[in-house]
Amino acid sequence: MSLLEFDKVDKYFGETHVLKDVDLEVEEGEVCVIIGPSGSGKSTLLRCANRLEEIQDGEIRLDGTSISDPDADINHLRQRIGMVFQSFNLFPHKTALENVTLAPKKVKDLDEGVAVQRAEELLDRVGLENQAASYPNQLSGGQQQRVAIARALAMDPHVMLFDEVTSALDPELVGEVLDVMHGLADEGMTMLVVTHEMGFAREVGDRIVLMADGRVVEDSPPEQFFEDPETERGKQFLSKLF
Ligand code: ADP
Ligand code: MG
Numbered sequence: 001m002s003l004l005e006f007d008k009v010d011k012y013f014g015e016t017h018v019l020k021d022v023d024l025e026v027e028e029g030e031v032c033v034i035i036g037p038s039g040s041g042k043s044t045l046l047r048c049a050n051r052l053e054e055i056q057d058g059e060i061r062l063d064g065t066s067i068s069d070p071d072a073d074i075n076h077l078r079q080r081i082g083m084v085f086q087s088f089n090l091f092p093h094k095t096a097l098e099n100v101t102l103a104p105k106k107v108k109d110l111d112e113g114v115a116v117q118r119a120e121e122l123l124d125r126v127g128l129e130n131q132a133a134s135y136p137n138q139l140s141g142g143q144q145q146r147v148a149i150a151r152a153l154a155m156d157p158h159v160m161l162f163d164e165v166t167s168a169l170d171p172e173l174v175g176e177v178l179d180v181m182h183g184l185a186d187e188g189m190t191m192l193v194v195t196h197e198m199g200f201a202r203e204v205g206d207r208i209v210l211m212a213d214g215r216v217v218e219d220s221p222p223e224q225f226f227e228d229p230e231t232e233r234g235k236q237f238l239s240k241l242f
Pocket of ligand 2: 043
């Protein structure tokens, strides 16, 4: 059984069919990189996995349990699936440390000391041990995004979803965020990563999933995808990149 499974998932926005019969299985410890043109449904796929969007047909399962079922416990689910977006959305009037402790204190009912100690460990892990007392506007975009990753990790998720987390960053700040993600992958975190960073996809990804027009059109190991894609869509996509 895979850790995260999309089973014949269909998603509509009104009349628009945005995810079409999507099957995708992510194994524990696997880094699955999702690429594809703008509008192909990548963000929607991640958002459905976190129940930010509802699906109309099929099922999404985490550890064998349906998360798309209307009766699923959304709060419990969101604790197990962390998500980081392109826009960091940190709380502007809270320090880096407070941004990381907020949810665990509230949701997990951790006491202050335990929450602070854990947050300090996580800030250390993303290379921000000296910025705990800084406010978001005192941090660079790359630092803010690393706080956002620490904040998501604070809930001890089983799976992390990353949606173009470096797309809004100045080019010189992209590497520090990708390095943190690379480290997480090396530690065995299960990750579903939407990105345009093909170097990262190739180096860190265990699988490359190409989406086009709401469908998974290719699902290959990186070596294969980047050297000799199986599908015509894969070849087309690559030819536009290089
Ligand atoms: P990607 O992340 O691959 O760029 P998205 O998942 O954001 O693609 O979007 C897929 C399709 O769904 C697009 O056609 C987009 O216009 C549409 N879409 C996304 N979000 C909404 C929404 N909230 N309401 C209506 N249509 C949406
Ligand atoms: Mg998107």
